[in-house]
Amino acid sequence: MDLGELASCLGSASCVVTQVSAGLTIGLLIFLVASGLTLIFGVLGLVNFAHGTLYMLGSYFALTAYGTTGSFLAAVGAGAFGVALVGLLMERFLLSRIYGTDVLMQLLVCYAIILILDDVVKIVWGGDFLKMDLPDAFRRPPVIIAGGIVPYYYVILFAITAAIAVILAWGMGRTRFGRTVRAAAVNPGMVGALGINTTAVFAAVFAIGSLLAGLAGALSAPIRSVVPGAGVSILIESFIVTVIGGMGSIWGALIASLLIGFTRSFGSIGFPLFTEGMMFLMMALVLLVKPSGLAGKPHA
């Protein structure tokens, strides 16, 4: 624990810039995963315990696509759309059979999926730590803002994730599909009675949620090591985000993701051993004071 160092960092502009950029990047990556989790929960009433595994799969798809084509765009596309396809198959063949059943069933099916996918990944890619090389186009000198060093890739990441967040907010809030999805979350029976194919809406929402997880996995492949079972820690982080922000709320998820991102980036200076504990402490506080989360509606 070194709070003096944290205070001196907060006193210098360069250190604040570096840590804020790191916090934003971490936070927005978590947001991509958490927004998918919260979207799926809000509409399908299902907590996808295998969401972190989809994130991991996104990293592996990106790794292979980058290895064969050498294109960063192809890598991100393979991660996002490959995982969306996996998610779609998962929803159609497995999860759609257990809608409306109890939590135990959801948990067991997701647990089985995690077991299977972790093993499939081990068979295809092996059990060792892998890392995706940073594309040459991004190997540029870091951007310097007010004396603070911001890696060039972080700037790219920030641009992509911020764009996705805006698209997501616009898509959910302003488009016909977004309104249908929000209506299906409240009253799927009514939406179905109005002639809308709710089965297709559910499948689409699950695919979009999976796509976001796969995208986050692909984007993080160059900066985080890729290993089977890597999904659990991001799953827990996204869950903490959804609890703090409120299950089902995209805006809550955004605020909470940034909160977690900053806790991690500044915490690594001030209290490196306690950053994880700090996240849990925030979650516990929210649960005690406002159990529905910062932006969530009250739940049973």
Added chain:
Amino acid sequence: MRTALSWRGDVLVAALAFLALAVPAFLLGLPSVLDFVVRFAIFGLLAMSLNLLIGTTGLVSFGHAAFFGSGAYAFGLLMQSGGWSIPAAILAAMVMTALLALAIGALCVRLSEIYFAFLTLAFQMLIHSVVISWVSLTGGDQGLMGGIPKPPFLGIDLGNQGHLALFSLFCLLASVVALRQIVRSPFGAALRMLRDNPERAAFLGLSIFRYRLAAFVIAGTFAGLSGVLMSLYVSGAFPTFLYWTTSGEAIFMIMLGGITVFLGPLAGAAIFLVLNDRITNITEHHGLVMGTILLLLVLGLRKGLLDFVVDAWRERRERRA
């Protein structure tokens, strides 16, 4: 009077079960059989304790291994510190696990359903990461090394495999009798009402929070005991004990055996261990096979094996009547 009789009946059945399991195991005298008995006792107790939450109270915990692992670490650390007799250390480890369950439960049981499952998972991972990073106390990644001293007490030497098998079996059966008493008591009936109709229970003046918390602490304490047995068995304590996969395995066992049948988790634990050993012998792709079996079971039967058998038997009897 009736409860007293059923209490004696349970003890009698447990004593008979003890003889029925212990005598053949000893007549065979095979180390592999004794080994299986110990593992059966450990995981059977873990699954039985978890089912007090899942089956009886309707709280699906995905973090039960937190208490399993804590029991193992607490016991291991106490024994390594010296000066503790085994029974005293077991009791102390169970008390510590109970306190931990009280703290975690006080936060988790406020929320029901999916939130509860996720929250227990999250706290388990927190404890896991604390154990991993607190290297000076727990040995971190490596686990609690150096072996656990097992001074004999009352003529029982737990360093001896046979003694350990008998002792584990005794702990299992004593706990099963205690759990059965709890499930059949008015307290147990209240837990079932909380599971089936929490609003009604609240209208009748039951404190949902207190009853759920009590169930959580009891389940955690028994999980702690099974963790103690585990640390005696492997003579150490390892971070995998507290990892989420251990919780997943415990739920898997319950699902294999049955949720509605009291002894279902015991059957599930036995099936799981046999399956596990077989699959490990045949293939290294253990998760792939176990995951597929679980999927078939959950999507096909939609209940545990014993649940299925009992339901089929009831249906048949009703059709005859």
